[in-house]
Amino acid sequence: MTRKPTDPTRPAAGPRREAADAEGNVRAVDRALAILQSFEEGDAALPLVEIARRAGLHLTTALRLLGTLESHGFVQRGAAGGYALGPQLLALGERFRRSLRLEDQVMPALDRLRSESRESAAFFVREGEQRRCLFRQESPQPVRTVAQVGDVAPLGIGAYGRALVALEAEPRPRLPIVSHGERLPEVVAIAAPVLNGRGAVAGAIGITMPRYRFDPAAEARCLPLVLREAAALTRALGGDPSPILALA
Amino acid sequence: MTRKPTDPTRPAAGPRREAADAEGNVRAVDRALAILQSFEEGDAALPLVEIARRAGLHLTTALRLLGTLESHGFVQRGAAGGYALGPQLLALGERFRRSLRLEDQVMPALDRLRSESRESAAFFVREGEQRRCLFRQESPQPVRTVAQVGDVAPLGIGAYGRALVALEAEPRPRLPIVSHGERLPEVVAIAAPVLNGRGAVAGAIGITMPRYRFDPAAEARCLPLVLREAAALTRALGGDPSPILALA
DNA sequence: CAAGTGACTTCCATCCTACGGAAGAGAAGG
DNA sequence: CCTTCTCTTCCGTAGGATGGAAGTCACTTG
Numbered sequence: 001m002t003r004k005p006t007d008p009t010r011p012a013a014g015p016r017r018e019a020a021d022a023e024g025n026v027r028a029v030d031r032a033l034a035i036l037q038s039f040e041e042g043d044a045a046l047p048l049v050e051i052a053r054r055a056g057l058h059l060t061t062a063l064r065l066l067g068t069l070e071s072h073g074f075v076q077r078g079a080a081g082g083y084a085l086g087p088q089l090l091a092l093g094e095r096f097r098r099s100l101r102l103e104d105q106v107m108p109a110l111d112r113l114r115s116e117s118r119e120s121a122a123f124f125v126r127e128g129e130q131r132r133c134l135f136r137q138e139s140p141q142p143v144r145t146v147a148q149v150g151d152v153a154p155l156g157i158g159a160y161g162r163a164l165v166a167l168e169a170e171p172r173p174r175l176p177i178v179s180h181g182e183r184l185p186e187v188v189a190i191a192a193p194v195l196n197g198r199g200a201v202a203g204a205i206g207i208t209m210p211r212y213r214f215d216p217a218a219e220a221r222c223l224p225l226v227l228r229e230a231a232a233l234t235r236a237l238g239g240d241p242s243p244i245l246a247l248a
Numbered sequence: 249m250t251r252k253p254t255d256p257t258r259p260a261a262g263p264r265r266e267a268a269d270a271e272g273n274v275r276a277v278d279r280a281l282a283i284l285q286s287f288e289e290g291d292a293a294l295p296l297v298e299i300a301r302r303a304g305l306h307l308t309t310a311l312r313l314l315g316t317l318e319s320h321g322f323v324q325r326g327a328a329g330g331y332a333l334g335p336q337l338l339a340l341g342e343r344f345r346r347s348l349r350l351e352d353q354v355m356p357a358l359d360r361l362r363s364e365s366r367e368s369a370a371f372f373v374r375e376g377e378q379r380r381c382l383f384r385q386e387s388p389q390p391v392r393t394v395a396q397v398g399d400v401a402p403l404g405i406g407a408y409g410r411a412l413v414a415l416e417a418e419p420r421p422r423l424p425i426v427s428h429g430e431r432l433p434e435v436v437a438i439a440a441p442v443l444n445g446r447g448a449v450a451g452a453i454g455i456t457m458p459r460y461r462f463d464p465a466a467e468a469r470c471l472p473l474v475l476r477e478a479a480a481l482t483r484a485l486g487g488d489p490s491p492i493l494a495l496a
Numbered sequence: 497c498a499a500g501t502g503a504c505t506t507c508c509a510t511c512c513t514a515c516g517g518a519a520g521a522g523a524a525g526g
Numbered sequence: 527c528c529t530t531c532t533c534t535t536c537c538g539t540a541g542g543a544t545g546g547a548a549g550t551c552a553c554t555t556g
Contacts, residue, residue: 025316026514028276028543033320036340044347048504058545063505068273072281081504085344087380091398092284093341096333098396099292107386132335138355148346150339274543276514296533306516311534329533 031057032065036074039085041148045078093150097134100125102203105236109205109229110137117222119209122147124160124191126201131155131164134203143210146184158182159189163204166193167243175247176226178219181211188214190222192230197238205230279305280313284322287333289396293326341398345382348373350451353484357453357477358385365470367457370395372408372439374449379403379412382451394432394456406430407437411452414441415491423495424474426467429459436462438470440478445486453478 038054039046046054052062066083069075073088097103106123113121120139124131130152147153155161159179166173176192191206206226209218227248231241286302287294294302300310314331317323321336345351354371361369368387372379378400395401403409407427414421424440439454454474457466475496479489 024312025319026276026280026312028274028514029280029313029316030320032274032277032280033317033322037320037336039340039343039347041343041346044349049502059504060506060545061543064272064274064543065277068277069281071273072278072285074281084347085340087344087375087398088285089337089344090341090380090382091400092287092333093338094396094398095287095289096335096337098289099287099332101292108388111388127335132338134338140356140359148342150335150342152339276543297531307533308516308535309514312514 028065031055031061032069035062035065035069036085036089043084045080045082045084047082051083100134102134102237105233106135106203106205107137109233109236110135113137113205113207113225113229114139116225117207117209119143119207119213119222120146121205121207122160123194123203123205124153124164125203126155126164127152129155131161131204139209146187146208153183158184159191159206160204163191163193163206164201166247167201172247175244176206176223176230178223180214186211190226192226192244194230194237195234195239195241195243199239199243202234202237202239205233276313279303279309280317283310283313283317284333284337291332293328293330293332295330299331348382350382350485353481354383354451354453355385357481357484358383361385361453361455361473361477362387364473365455365457367455367461367470369453369455370408371442371451371453372401372412373451374403374412375400377403379409379452387457394435401431406432407439407454408452411439411441411454412449414495415449420495423492424454424471424478426471428462434459438474440474440492442478442485443482443487443489443491447487447491450482450485450487453481 034055035051035057038051048059048063048066051057051066052059055062057065066075070077070083070086073086075083076086078084102123102125110121110123113119114137118140120143121137122133123135124133131154132152133147133149136147136149153161156165159177159182161183162169162173162177162179163175166175166177176190179189179191181187182189187208188211189206189208191204193204194202196202207222209222227244230244234241234244282303283299283305286299296307296311296314299305299314300307303310305313314323318325318331318334321334323331324334326332350371350373358369358371361367362385366388369385370381371383372381379402380400381395381397384395384397401409404413407425407430409431410417410421410425410427411423414423414425424438427437427439429435430437435456436459437454437456439452441452442450444450455470457470475492478492482489482492
């Protein structure tokens with residue numbers, strides 16, 4: 001018999017996270033990946049003890065796993081003597097993103113959106129019952145960054161989240177979708193779906209801005225922009241934008 | 249018996265890579281990371297057999313490790329039934345990059361370089377005896393992309409590679425450094441070092457263009473741009489740009 | 497200055513887990 | 527139908543990962 005989901009003999013106390021191992025997984029790898037995922041936004045270099053605590057691992061175990069991760073460049077030792085995420089992750093992350101072959105089409109569209117709206121533009125894709133930010137261009141204005149590349153958010157809420165399911169929702173919403181503080185307070189987002197060559201939803205493109213900058217003038221300026229780029233990007237991906245334009 | 253570097257009984261032919269395990273590493277983790285690294289540029293989804301061959305692993309072993317990697321989102325199964333890199337890598341790669349806290353300063357500088365030069369701009373950091381591309385803004389012109397975020401290249405060669413060591417080279421080179429087809433044929437690059445608040449080299453910033461676009465007019469336009477942004481970025485990082493300007 | 501504290505590292509015997517052989521399932525092709 | 531190929535499940539074994547204990551080092555406290 002193999003690993004039970006709940007093991008009462010586990011180190012206990014209160015490790016923040018737990019290596020939520022699935023049945024049949026390789027434990028050592030589960031734990032190593034749990035270590036990587038124990039790094040949170042803004043953590044520069046974490047001391048060994050902290051990593052072990054977060055991942056719920058024995059000190060020795062964490063040390064050994066970190067050594068292995070380090071020798072592959074997945075973590076690196078900080079100058080002040082802790083462990084930080086390593087550069088190999090950047091290389092693989094970009095490789096993942098390029099494997100989707102969206103960058104060449106999406107980035108120019110985001111560039112146009114940003115320069116014409118002077119707001120942050122982003123592109124999300126659906127990932128099961130979530131969505132993930134794949135690309136982003138920051139507003140040239142000194143605004144708060146609310147989202148980050150690689151982040152996940154729920155489907156069905158927020159402009160991007162609703163845009164991704166817009167073509168299967170009943171009743172069909174008008175496009176582009178505008179959300180006022182729907183997921184994040186004080187934030188307005190405008191988004192529309194993008195189709196690929198097979199007519200499926202490839203993602204959602206749009207712009208995000210602080211609410212105080214969203215007035216009727218901004219609305220009149222930005223909505224057509226988003227719609228235009230959603231259609232342009234759909235064409236660039238070999239798709240037919242008419243299902244999108246039909247809801248405009 | 250364990251795996252020798254060369255094992256005649258291996259699945260045949262030539263496994264392209266080998267899990268170059270270091271002493272004291274956790275084997276299962278070594279192998280899992282080797283699987284991740286066996287994905288190359290342009291590989292969309294690899295069949296299990298191919299992954300096992302590249303990583304030099306038994307089929308069963310590769311399958312089990314892939315299962316574990318999949319349950320953490322480090323790989324995902326393609327529609328056509330193979331394995332591809334997973335979205336979790338993007339999240340962690342970006343987290344790594346943000347942990348360096350350079351993005352807010354570097355990206356605006358790259359934006360300016362790109363929009364004023366209409367060429368691709370990039371920022372490299374030193375990583376031991378190599379350098380790695382951390383940020384990049386693509387030229388608006390339809391040019392060939394030569395480098396990618398996350399890529400590594402050697403130090404000491406190419407404009408960026410020489411800029412990173414410019415302040416310790418003898419004799420000191422003039423800045424910015426210009427390379428004509430030095431590392432990549434048909435490519436011209438212009439780069440200069442960037443200093444941080446402690447006076448150390450934080451990285452190198454510059455632009456890259458196809459050789460045919462580099463004429464005296466382009467040179468007169470671009471060199472000051474790179475120098476200006478190297479100094480501006482140095483100031484933005486709290487450093488003193490005078491060592492850079494002294495070599496201009 | 498010595499004792500104490502806390503983070504990190506090394507060592508090693510034990511037990512359990514990852515391993516890979518073998519065989520089954522499933523699809524594609526002849 | 528049989529062959530061939532890729533992928534998957536199963537299970538006994540052995541070698542590897544584990545974690546306790548003790549050692550090192552730097553820094554603080556009495």
